[in-house]
Amino acid sequence: MLTRTRITLSALVAGAMLAALTALAEPAPAKPNTATAAPQAPTVAKQKSASTADHSKFKELDKDFKTGPEVTEACLICHNEAAKQVQHTKHWTWESVDPKTGQKRGKKNIINNYCTSPISNEKDCMACHAGYGWKDSSFDFTVEKNVDCLVCHDTTGTYRKLPGDAGHPVYVRREFPPGSGKFVEAVDLKKVAQNIGKPSRTNCGSCHFFGAGANGAKHGDLSSSLQHPDKYLDVHMDEKGLNFSCATCHSTSSHQVSGSRYNVAAAVTGPAHIRGKVDTSNPASCQSCHGNKPHPAKMSRLNDHTNKIACQTCHIPEYARDNIGTERSWDWSQATVMGPDGKPFVRKDSAGRRAFDSKKGAWVWESYVIPEYRWFNGVSKFKVIGDKIDPSKTVQINEVGGSPNDPDSRIWPTNVHRGKQPYDKVNLTLTLQHTGGEDDTALWHNYDWQKAITAGMKAGGLPYSGQYGFVDTEQTWPITHMVAPKGDALTCVQCHDSKTGGRLKNVKGIYMPGRGDNNQLLDKAGWALALLTLLGVLAHGAGRIYMSYRKG
Amino acid sequence: MSEKIYVFKRFERFWHWSQATLIIFMLITGFEVHGSYHLFGFGQAVNLHTISAWTLIGLWVFAIFWHFTTGEWKQYIPTLDKVIAMIKFYSVGIFIHAPHPFKATQLKKHNPLQRLAYLGVLLFIGPLLWTSGWFYLFFGDWSVWGVDKYVSLEWVAFFHTAGAFMMLLFLIAHVYLTTAGHTPTSHIKAMITGWEEVD
Numbered sequence: 001m002l003t004r005t006r007i008t009l010s011a012l013v014a015g016a017m018l019a020a021l022t023a024l025a026e027p028a029p030a031k032p033n034t035a036t037a038a039p040q041a042p043t044v045a046k047q048k049s050a051s052t053a054d055h056s057k058f059k060e061l062d063k064d065f066k067t068g069p070e071v072t073e074a075c076l077i078c079h080n081e082a083a084k085q086v087q088h089t090k091h092w093t094w095e096s097v098d099p100k101t102g103q104k105r106g107k108k109n110i111i112n113n114y115c116t117s118p119i120s121n122e123k124d125c126m127a128c129h130a131g132y133g134w135k136d137s138s139f140d141f142t143v144e145k146n147v148d149c150l151v152c153h154d155t156t157g158t159y160r161k162l163p164g165d166a167g168h169p170v171y172v173r174r175e176f177p178p179g180s181g182k183f184v185e186a187v188d189l190k191k192v193a194q195n196i197g198k199p200s201r202t203n204c205g206s207c208h209f210f211g212a213g214a215n216g217a218k219h220g221d222l223s224s225s226l227q228h229p230d231k232y233l234d235v236h237m238d239e240k241g242l243n244f245s246c247a248t249c250h251s252t253s254s255h256q257v258s259g260s261r262y263n264v265a266a267a268v269t270g271p272a273h274i275r276g277k278v279d280t281s282n283p284a285s286c287q288s289c290h291g292n293k294p295h296p297a298k299m300s301r302l303n304d305h306t307n308k309i310a311c312q313t314c315h316i317p318e319y320a321r322d323n324i325g326t327e328r329s330w331d332w333s334q335a336t337v338m339g340p341d342g343k344p345f346v347r348k349d350s351a352g353r354r355a356f357d358s359k360k361g362a363w364v365w366e367s368y369v370i371p372e373y374r375w376f377n378g379v380s381k382f383k384v385i386g387d388k389i390d391p392s393k394t395v396q397i398n399e400v401g402g403s404p405n406d407p408d409s410r411i412w413p414t415n416v417h418r419g420k421q422p423y424d425k426v427n428l429t430l431t432l433q434h435t436g437g438e439d440d441t442a443l444w445h446n447y448d449w450q451k452a453i454t455a456g457m458k459a460g461g462l463p464y465s466g467q468y469g470f471v472d473t474e475q476t477w478p479i480t481h482m483v484a485p486k487g488d489a490l491t492c493v494q495c496h497d498s499k500t501g502g503r504l505k506n507v508k509g510i511y512m513p514g515r516g517d518n519n520q521l522l523d524k525a526g527w528a529l530a531l532l533t534l535l536g537v538l539a540h541g542a543g544r545i546y547m548s549y550r551k552g
Numbered sequence: 553m554s555e556k557i558y559v560f561k562r563f564e565r566f567w568h569w570s571q572a573t574l575i576i577f578m579l580i581t582g583f584e585v586h587g588s589y590h591l592f593g594f595g596q597a598v599n600l601h602t603i604s605a606w607t608l609i610g611l612w613v614f615a616i617f618w619h620f621t622t623g624e625w626k627q628y629i630p631t632l633d634k635v636i637a638m639i640k641f642y643s644v645g646i647f648i649h650a651p652h653p654f655k656a657t658q659l660k661k662h663n664p665l666q667r668l669a670y671l672g673v674l675l676f677i678g679p680l681l682w683t684s685g686w687f688y689l690f691f692g693d694w695s696v697w698g699v700d701k702y703v704s705l706e707w708v709a710f711f712h713t714a715g716a717f718m719m720l721l722f723l724i725a726h727v728y729l730t731t732a733g734h735t736p737t738s739h740i741k742a743m744i745t746g747w748e749e750v751d
Binding site for chain 2: 300301303304306307491492493496497498499510511513514515516517518519522523525526527529530533534537540541543544547548551
């Protein structure tokens with residue numbers, strides 16, 4: 001009997017030893033160190049171009065161009081596929097189809113939470129269209145000479161497109177904004193054409209930093225501070241360091257720019273991209289360079305987070321990390337409110353940012369904003385023109401997809417922008433309004449909502465009941481720019497905090513140690529039993545002491 | 553007159569005290585990770601807890617080897633002999649200075665209740681903590697192991713915490729019962745010097 005027990009126990013012990021030794025030999029999971037794709041020496045702006053062509057020597061460009069399309073025609077003599085390529089991009093079509101749902105999004109189709117919609121306002125809005133002449137719905141998207149090459153390829157910094165010109169650059173010196181006393185010079189198209197190059201941060205930023213009509217207003221993680229960023233603001237774009245351009249991450253092929261707000265790669269897994277390896281995933285993701293296990297062995301615990309948390313959650317601790325800030329809300333219902341003298345007025349906040357304008361309503365700005373965190377799987381369903389809304393609830397301009405149990409979802413930092421927009425009280429749709437322009441129906445000219453909505457709805461082909469109200473709206477942007485240096489990333493306790501619940505306190509469906517997610521029954525029972533045991537042994541001990549005194 | 557016998561060998565004493573230190577330290581850091589209080593800071597508590605866990609695993613490898621080669625594992629074979637006598641002693645006899653019903657020898661160094669308690673720690677609390685702790689430690693590999701569909705961190709944490717509470721209860725009772733030897737300090741002295749005073 002004893003022998004049998006001994007054999008069984010020996011086997012058990014030997015098994016346990018083997019297991020323990022195996023564990024010691026391999027103490028931690030494999031952590032391929034994919035973090036460091038050696039950064040190339042930054043190309044300084046003034047450095048001689050690496051191009052094999054000097055455009056200033058081409059006779060095709062040595063002429064006094066009168067218009068943008070004339071320049072494009074010259075470009076297309078050599079780059080004869082370029083316009084066709086551009087015409088397949090969102091920069092040209094302002095349309096993006098959701099590959100999963102088939103929904104047509106893009107600026108042309110959605111209503112956003114800022115300027116709402118370009119429909120009927122094309123002359124103004126198309127200052128940011130990579131084309132010339134889109135002034136109304138009659139625009140012909142097949143005309144190649146209307147592609148604007150220069151807005152992305154100008155290296156002189158002198159190419160300007162202003163609202164009102166339907167995407168044409170400034171041909172004649174003019175005062176802008178009207179009545180401001182500031183003048184914008186006519187663009188020297190020959191000079192610009194002879195000095196073209198690869199897009200820089202300034203090119204992309206000329207539109208993307210100033211979305212919604214003010215610096216930093218729209219995205220929160222994009223503003224003109226990224227033109228000359230320091231390391232604190234963006235570890236990759238740091239002008240004195242890695243000095244990335246936008247296209248370093250948004251790598252582009254056939255003019256098709258990778259990475260999109262509409263189709264976000266929310267849950268990238270697997271190792272980093274390798275040269276020559278066929279890889280169709282989005283190169284504009286953190287993982288495309290860093291892989292999915294980027295932290296070194298001694299911080300391997302952090303790698304365990306990557307199947308639940310986007311890199312951005314820890315590495316972008318705040319957005320709008322500059323004094324420019326970003327807009328947190330836009331209340332259109334305040335538009336057309338006049339000053340005491342009955343005249344339109346503007347007001348700025350204490351930091352000099354627009355706070356009120358009789359044309360556009362009221363804004364609230366903020367800098368160094370702590371994001372709101374949500375599950376996100378990369379799919380957003382947008383409100384497109386004509387979609388029905390429920391005015392009793394806050395209208396979600398985009399419904400962010402994702403859930404805790406979905407393997408393609410991660411916890412993302414988001415910029416939630418709140419607003420108030422006009423809607424049709426009978427047809428229950430968000431309205432289109434004609435805002436820009438000098439005509440009688442333009443809101444910014446006549447301050448008449450009824451006329452502006454009537455004109456906007458007509459231009460968009462939507463029915464309008466004639467009754468409008470204002471509804472609360474909300475738009476959610478995932479945050480991905482302004483990546484902080486590692487020293488500024490979130491620390492453990494900023495999320496694993498039982499006192500406050502931490503940064504992720506509103507993120508449900510996940511158990512996080514140290515957040516107070518504990519089983520309350522177990523905690524109460526455990527501590528109660530521990531206390532009882534303690535009291536029990538103390539009483540026992542006291543009894544012994546008492547008895548020995550009595551005896552003594 | 554009392555006599556002294558050599559009960560705990562040098563490795564045994566080393567193992568006991570280093571294990572005791574590690575377990576107490578892991579209780580302190582573990583309950584901080586659990587969110588019960590703030591002491592080292594969450595990240596630091598996780599690191600210290602993890603380092604302690606690996607150290608304890610190393611210690612156990614040696615201890616298992618030692619018990620196996622010396623045959624000392626037999627000390628944990630349970631017996632019901634004198635269990636009733638021990639319970640009577642702790643509940644009555646100890647108050648009236650009745651003689652201790654168990655006399656430790658080098659071959660039987662634990663009283664029957666100790667044997668049962670330690671076996672319980674070895675076969676129940678230990679494996680509960682080790683298994684759940686192992687899952688906790690390798691959270692990032694669940695999908696590689698193919699267990700992520702069946703295991704949730706919530707339940708791993710539940711069992712790990714339950715094990716920790718049991719270990720805490722054991723610790724409290726154990727520390728107190730070290731004073732319940734032939735004299736209040738005889739057990740403690742034995743675990744320090746190796747020599748136990750017996751009647």
